[in-house]
Amino acid sequence: MRIGELARRSGVSVRALRYYEEQSLLDADRTPGGQRDYPDGAVDRVQLIQQLYAAGLSSRTIVELLPCVSTGTATQSMFDRLLTERDRIGVRMDELAQAKAKLDRVIEQVLAAGLTRDGATGSAPVGS
Amino acid sequence: MRIGELARRSGVSVRALRYYEEQSLLDADRTPGGQRDYPDGAVDRVQLIQQLYAAGLSSRTIVELLPCVSTGTATQSMFDRLLTERDRIGVRMDELAQAKAKLDRVIEQVLAAGLTRDGATGSAPVGS
DNA sequence: CTTGCACCTGACGCCGACGTGAGGTTTTAG
DNA sequence: CTAAAACCTCACGTCGGCGTCAGGTGCAAG
Structure with missing residues (x-):
């Protein structure tokens, strides 16, 4: 699969995909012409990366944790990172x-008090 | 209270406090000499601001929502923003x-499989 | 062969919430 | 009165996850 399709999928x-590669989060084979060629599993890997980004992890952290996420094994320091990041989340x-x-x-309060007319400063609710 | 004490408290x-003022999130009186003078309530206000930042809101959003958070009333558009941001959170x-x-x-898996020795690549757990 | 789209590598731009000086003023302690 | 601590206003630096443009190459169709 080439990069455009991976992006869509x-x-x-x-x-972003090129950036992930730059950060060593993702790697690809190359065609003789130099174009990236991804295996099917790349889709899942990219989605995993996205999920970890969404959780507030940095590239540096993700690159350290990805190996044990995929293999299910970890060194002591990797395990510590896992616990640390889980707790941070x-x-x-x-x-x-x-x-x-x-x-x-606040929403409750506003519902109880009613809405204020745009531009108004007073505290009188806008009744029916 | 001057800015240093507010910062500590x-x-x-x-x-950050000067930045909040720049963003119209916080205002202060000035001494004749031009130094900022905050009321006691400023501590709570700053903590509220921090909390909203921590929730991922931007300065622009916070400055729009702060009035209704403090007054308990809102215009229609402010109310919409409230709902939107709550949902976003x-x-x-x-x-x-x-x-x-x-x-x-992953942590469960690693616990089940055992830790890998630093530098090792194999999958054998480090047993006792 | 040529058109044309997808792809390639730099490399600069952006944005937000501050950090970090520089250079000067105000306030407070002694 | 003096020293030092705290404060002031610019104004540039940072960082991360990309967006975007420039200028060139690969590949499949007609």
Whole structure:
């Protein structure tokens, strides 16, 4: 599979795929003409990379963790990284939960108080 | 309260506080000499700002939402923003949950398979 | 053969939330 | 009064994950 198809199938840009390779997150064979040739499994790998990015991991961290994600084995230091990053994600989730709770409460308040007319500064709800 | 104390009490840098002011997230009185003078409530406000940043909101978004967070009222468009951002946080939480689940599974696998010796490439666990 | 699309390698641009000086002023302690 | 700590305003630097343009090459169709 060439890079354009991989991009379409995995939902990321061609530029991003080249960037992943630059970061040693992804590698490809080359055709005699120098074009990248990916195996089918690349789609899953790219989606895994995306998922870890979405979790807030950096390229550096991902490149250290990918081997044990694919093999299921790890050295001691890799294992420590795994635990650290898992915990970091947990902390992030708690932060998000708190922020969401705060917005939820604000939304409740606004629903209870009613909406303010655009441009108005007063506190009178816009009744029916 | 001057900026240094606010920084210590709210746990952010002096530079960050000036940046918040630049973004219209925070305002301060000035002493005759031109130094910033914050009321006590500023500590809470800064922590709120931090929390919203942590939730992935941008300065622009926060500056639009802060009024209704403090007043409990909103215009229609502000209310829409509230809902949008709350949902966005929900989506982020789901992404994080998925990534965390994946790491949890990897950790389980590694625990089951045992650790690999540093530098080793084989799949044999390091048994006792 | 030629057209034309997909691909290639640099290499600079971007954005947001600050960090980090430089160079000067205000406030406070003694 | 003086020294030093804290403060002030520019204004440039950083970092990561790409976007984007420039200028050239590979490959399949007619």
